[in-house]
Amino acid sequence: MTTSTPSFNTDNVIEIFSRQPYSSSNNQRFTRLAPEYDGLEMLYSNESNPKKLFSIKILCWALQSDGEVVGLVPWLDDIVACKKIQDPLNGCWEGYYDSINDEIFYEAPVHKIIELETASEHYRDCKVSNNIAQEIPDTIGTHAVLSNDGFRSITLKEVVSWRLMTNGTIECMLIQDSLVSSTPVLPGDTCLYSGKSEEAFRYFFQHHIANKIKARDPDALEAIAMLVDS
Numbered sequence: 001m002t003t004s005t006p007s008f009n010t011d012n013v014i015e016i017f018s019r020q021p022y023s024s025s026n027n028q029r030f031t032r033l034a035p036e037y038d039g040l041e042m043l044y045s046n047e048s049n050p051k052k053l054f055s056i057k058i059l060c061w062a063l064q065s066d067g068e069v070v071g072l073v074p075w076l077d078d079i080v081a082c083k084k085i086q087d088p089l090n091g092c093w094e095g096y097y098d099s100i101n102d103e104i105f106y107e108a109p110v111h112k113i114i115e116l117e118t119a120s121e122h123y124r125d126c127k128v129s130n131n132i133a134q135e136i137p138d139t140i141g142t143h144a145v146l147s148n149d150g151f152r153s154i155t156l157k158e159v160v161s162w163r164l165m166t167n168g169t170i171e172c173m174l175i176q177d178s179l180v181s182s183t184p185v186l187p188g189d190t191c192l193y194s195g196k197s198e199e200a201f202r203y204f205f206q207h208h209i210a211n212k213i214k215a216r217d218p219d220a221l222e223a224i225a226m227l228v229d230s
Helices: 022-027 110-122 207-214 218-225
Strands: 030-035 041-045 054-057 060-064 069-075 078-081 092-098 103-105 132-137 143-146 155-158 161-165 170-175 192-194 201-205
Touching: 030 110, 030 132, 030 161, 060 110, 069 110, 143 207, 155 170, 155 207, 201 207, 207 218
Parallel strands: none
Antiparallel strands: 030 060, 041 054, 041 092, 060 069, 069 078, 092 103, 132 161, 143 155, 143 201, 161 170, 170 192
């Protein structure tokens, strides 16, 4: 008598967090990062300003397990591929922008694709420690917003670096002030901890917004006040 193992179509399995088909989610796992050093930006729009485009600095480029290279940005409470951004105002990706050449484009730059593919091949068989595949510095001044009381009070912490884990997730690294033994604090320092372990973590803010809050800019403070839990 022979037996056979039933086959399953994983396209019918939904990944619990992304709500995407499991096979698609697995194929788009991040495998390698390359920081963005030339100031390239992501363009996006939202339904409340249909005739206006907004921009945000791209943090880095990521090679996915399906071979595609995508730009990544800190967005609301996560780091996401530019093409997949979503927000309460139906934010929509509109392309990448090179301000130096005043050019809008829709695919990753060739030089970043080559960099990521070459680095991925070079480090493919390297051993990793603590499930950390790679760590890159934050080059765009990202701040994490922490609050334990529904935004009645907030703490802003600079994101020092981003760690790519072997499972494809990316974690923001914050400074545990009590553990700082020397400065400046650099990627990989032992005083860093994952923002995902911080129960008070709420959002990521761009550096210019964080600086306005630190300077007690009235418009910025009004925006924060709108986030206070009723």
